[in-house]
Each structure stands twice: as C-alpha cells, then as structure tokens.
Amino acid sequence: MAHSTAASAHTAGRALRLLDQPDLRHQPAPIPQARRATATAPSVPLNLSLFDDLTHTVSEVADHARRVNPAAGPLPDDLGRLYDWWIDNTSDADTDEQAFRDTVIERHRLEHAIRLGQTEEVCKNPCPGCGCWGLEWDGVGNRALCLNRRCRTPDGYASTWTLGRLAVQKVQRTEMWRRNAT
Numbered sequence: 001m002a003h004s005t006a007a008s009a010h011t012a013g014r015a016l017r018l019l020d021q022p023d024l025r026h027q028p029a030p031i032p033q034a035r036r037a038t039a040t041a042p043s044v045p046l047n048l049s050l051f052d053d054l055t056h057t058v059s060e061v062a063d064h065a066r067r068v069n070p071a072a073g074p075l076p077d078d079l080g081r082l083y084d085w086w087i088d089n090t091s092d093a094d095t096d097e098q099a100f101r102d103t104v105i106e107r108h109r110l111e112h113a114i115r116l117g118q119t120e121e122v123c124k125n126p127c128p129g130c131g132c133w134g135l136e137w138d139g140v141g142n143r144a145l146c147l148n149r150r151c152r153t154p155d156g157y158a159s160t161w162t163l164g165r166l167a168v169q170k171v172q173r174t175e176m177w178r179r180n181a182t
C-alpha cells in the first residue's frame, strides 16, 4: 500500500467523523440561490442528502471489504476508523482490489472535503486533460473545471472532471512514482 493511501485514509476518516456529527446532520441542506428565492416549503429538520451520502459511503466500503474478505469483522463504531478497518481487512487482497480500494478512499476523501466546504482540495490535482494546475470546483455542475482556455472538449466547452476521475489519476501517479523510486 502506498504511503499516500494511509494519509488519505486518515484525512477521509477524520472528515467522515466530522460529517457524522448529529448537529451537522440535522442542519438543512444549503439551498441554491435560485431556489431560495421562490422556496416556500419549510426547511427539513434532517439533512437527508447528507444522511443518504453517509449511508452510501459506509455501504460502499463495507460491501467491497466483505466481498474481498468474507471473514471481515463488524464495522467499527467510530466512523473515523472506517478506512483503517477497510485497509486492515483487505491487506491480503490482490493488487487490483487494493488499487480499487485506494482509488475509492481517495475519491471519498475529495467528496468529504467538498461537503465540508474545502473545495481547494480539488485545486491540488493537475487537470487530467492538459496537466495544468488550474482546476476549480464547480459546485453547480458538481465537477472540477479546468481554467486553461486551450483545454476544451471537442465541442468547444471547458473540460470538466468528476472526483472519481481525479482519484484515479492520483492513485496512478502515486503508483508510478513508487515504481520509479524502487
């Protein structure tokens, strides 16, 4: 396992613990400006979207761990330890499964950071299209946007990337660096 996965697992776990705070979960989801002007419904007491996201996050981890290792023990009570639990229970899995796990951990780390408002985490990745360090988070499109004007889709639009794509790039780059260093 590459060192950066341990670091990502640590950061992702800490963020997950923060997101799991009851008072955060009970805050209404932020309503986009355009909707707020016309919204008449009272705010929902439970942030359902965050609650769903957390449930999905945990089952994505648990499902993979149990598929790769049916003997995996119960999930930790502390969600902050979820990724350590995943790594511990899949350390004997084959390389592809471990690479898959490392990529999901990196994607979760980015997703949690966005939920906590740390959108600058996206800017720490080079653009997968042009390699420039000029990504910006587009909250409306829910994707990273490349600010390089020459980096365009065939239709002439700015290039945009999902967090999943950025995570794949990060894990591949780490793997290449590790191989070249040994």
Ligand SMILES: [Zn+2]
Binding pocket: 127, 128, 129, 130, 131, 132, 146, 147, 148, 151, 159
């Ligand atoms: Zn680009």
